[in-house]
Amino acid sequence: MTSYSESYTSYILSRLYLILLDSFFVRMLTRFGRFIKRVWNASLTRALLVRDGAAQRSLNGSIAIKAANFIVSIPSRICTLIYNSNPELWGSSAAVKVLRGFGNHTEVLLGLLLFGILSVPQESWNNFYSLFAVVGIFAVFALRSLKSAVSPPDIKEVGVWSVFFAGITLVFTVVSTSIGASLRFLVFHLTGMLAVLLIVSSVKTKQQLKNLIVIMMVGLAVCSAFAFIQRMQGIEVNPSFTDLTRNKLMPGRVYSFFENPNTFAMVIVMFLPFGVAGFFYGKGWHYRLFCAIIFAVAAGALLMTYSRGAWMGAVGSIGLFVLIMRPMLAPLGLMALILIFPFLPPAISDRIMTLFSGKDTSISSRAGIYSAAMRVVSERPFTGAGLGSDTVGEYVRLSGFFISNAKFTHGHNLFLQIAAETGIFGLLAFCGAMAQTLKRGFIAVSGAFGRDKELKSLIAAGISGLAGVIVCGLGDYPWFYPRVMLMFWMLAAIIIAGTRTAIENNDKFIINDKLED
Numbered sequence: 001m002t003s004y005s006e007s008y009t010s011y012i013l014s015r016l017y018l019i020l021l022d023s024f025f026v027r028m029l030t031r032f033g034r035f036i037k038r039v040w041n042a043s044l045t046r047a048l049l050v051r052d053g054a055a056q057r058s059l060n061g062s063i064a065i066k067a068a069n070f071i072v073s074i075p076s077r078i079c080t081l082i083y084n085s086n087p088e089l090w091g092s093s094a095a096v097k098v099l100r101g102f103g104n105h106t107e108v109l110l111g112l113l114l115f116g117i118l119s120v121p122q123e124s125w126n127n128f129y130s131l132f133a134v135v136g137i138f139a140v141f142a143l144r145s146l147k148s149a150v151s152p153p154d155i156k157e158v159g160v161w162s163v164f165f166a167g168i169t170l171v172f173t174v175v176s177t178s179i180g181a182s183l184r185f186l187v188f189h190l191t192g193m194l195a196v197l198l199i200v201s202s203v204k205t206k207q208q209l210k211n212l213i214v215i216m217m218v219g220l221a222v223c224s225a226f227a228f229i230q231r232m233q234g235i236e237v238n239p240s241f242t243d244l245t246r247n248k249l250m251p252g253r254v255y256s257f258f259e260n261p262n263t264f265a266m267v268i269v270m271f272l273p274f275g276v277a278g279f280f281y282g283k284g285w286h287y288r289l290f291c292a293i294i295f296a297v298a299a300g301a302l303l304m305t306y307s308r309g310a311w312m313g314a315v316g317s318i319g320l321f322v323l324i325m326r327p328m329l330a331p332l333g334l335m336a337l338i339l340i341f342p343f344l345p346p347a348i349s350d351r352i353m354t355l356f357s358g359k360d361t362s363i364s365s366r367a368g369i370y371s372a373a374m375r376v377v378s379e380r381p382f383t384g385a386g387l388g389s390d391t392v393g394e395y396v397r398l399s400g401f402f403i404s405n406a407k408f409t410h411g412h413n414l415f416l417q418i419a420a421e422t423g424i425f426g427l428l429a430f431c432g433a434m435a436q437t438l439k440r441g442f443i444a445v446s447g448a449f450g451r452d453k454e455l456k457s458l459i460a461a462g463i464s465g466l467a468g469v470i471v472c473g474l475g476d477y478p479w480f481y482p483r484v485m486l487m488f489w490m491l492a493a494i495i496i497a498g499t500r501t502a503i504e505n506n507d508k509f510i511i512n513d514k515l516e517d
Contacts, residue, residue: 268305441495
């Protein structure tokens with residue numbers, strides 16, 4: 001029996017491929033792609049992204065960081081003391097052995113947490129579930145120190161600006177206009193801080209990073225598949241989500257387990273690039289097929305949310321992924337977007353065009369919301385109104401900053417809302433944390449650190465997803481649901497952990513090269 005490689009069909013397709021490869025259009029596209037790559041490599045933006053900052057170097061000897069590291073190492077110290085009090089008893093305990101085994105694979109527990117956040121309906125979810133889960137995982141992580149010496153968590157690995165932002169949320173809670181409401185939101189921030197520390201401290205290898213991401217991707221598949229079930233069952237058009245006069249052809253918007261279609265769409269934007277990374281750079285066809293299916297299901301669910309901001313964020317995130325991994329293909333992607341637009345379903349193309357009509361009420365209403373949030377910042381520029389959308393909303397209501405029949409829920413802009421909650425110092429710290437995290441990712445995927453293509457693609461996917469949801473944050477507030485805020489920070493931690501893994505792998509490459517020489 002003739003194999004496919006020896007068949008006439010294979011011969012015809014290979015000849016057509018060679019003819020296309022030698023065509024004038026492909027040659028010009030290749031030249032333009034190389035030009036884009038040269039411009040990017042020589043740009044000031046890339047140089048700033050890959051250069052380490054002085055602020056991070058000053059963190060290493062900080063007394064505050066040493067004190068914080070001592071505090072987070074207390075659970076491990078307690079476990080060690082308990083074990084040393086009776087080594088024979090604890091050493092022979094089957095329960096302790098099982099827990100220590102999980103402690104050495106904390107990334108699996110963190111992946112299961114992400115799976116739960118993605119797949120539990122909002123009406124069945126309690127935000128304190130995340131806190132209990134993270135504290136429990138941290139306790140299991142601390143059990144690694146039993147019977148063997150392991151490195152305790154190191155807060156400075158998270159980054160100086162993230163530490164600065166965490167400190168501001170702690171300090172400024174006590175100067176909030178509503179301390180009680182801010183304390184509740186502080187719990188959600190603390191959950192995110194602890195989750196970041198866990199991921200950065202426990203994910204040390206590429207396989208551990210993949211374990212975490214694969215479990216998370218299964219959760220993304222579950223919530224995306226449920227969106228299709230919603231569409232098949234039928235969803236009524238909600239006037240609070242859609243301007244019916246400007247979107248007459250648009251059906252009800254899917255929201256899966258998240259109550260709000262925009263929130264669900266932003267969740268997809270965060271994790272969608274991992275499907276692209278796995279399909280093109282994953283090891284084994286089973287894994288590539290797995291990632292391709294999840295990407296297709298999640299992308300389909302994203303379209304059905306009819307979230308314009310998320311569509312823009314998704315296009316930007318996938319475009320950034322291509323620019324990082326294969327910059328020569330960036331022009332091809334841009335051309336594909338232009339060519340595909342006339343063939344989009346009318347409901348989608350009309351929805352996109354409402355961005356430029358200037359008459360969509362969901363856009364025009366933003367002016368009053370932004371004005372109210374900016375007045376909060378102008379009145380309390382250094383401390384903000386206090387943590388939490390409830391705190392800011394109550395301050396706006398009592399001050400009479402927002403005159404409307406609608407309720408002021410949040411600032412509909414991530415940066416503006418952070419400034420309204422924590423003042424300009426909080427906004428500065430957050431911007432610094434994002435810039436430093438993205439910069440670390442760019443360092444890991446540039447130059448010699450990008451030698452492992454699969455690892456490089458995972459870091460690039462994290463960068464792209466984080467950048468994509470930040471773009472969404474220009475027109476919405478992703479953190480309105482605390483479990484989305486937790487996923488946001490866990491994604492940032494995945495980038496940091498991947499960065500360290502890439503640098504450590506590079507050191508191994510260098511050592512092996514020297515041994516071979």
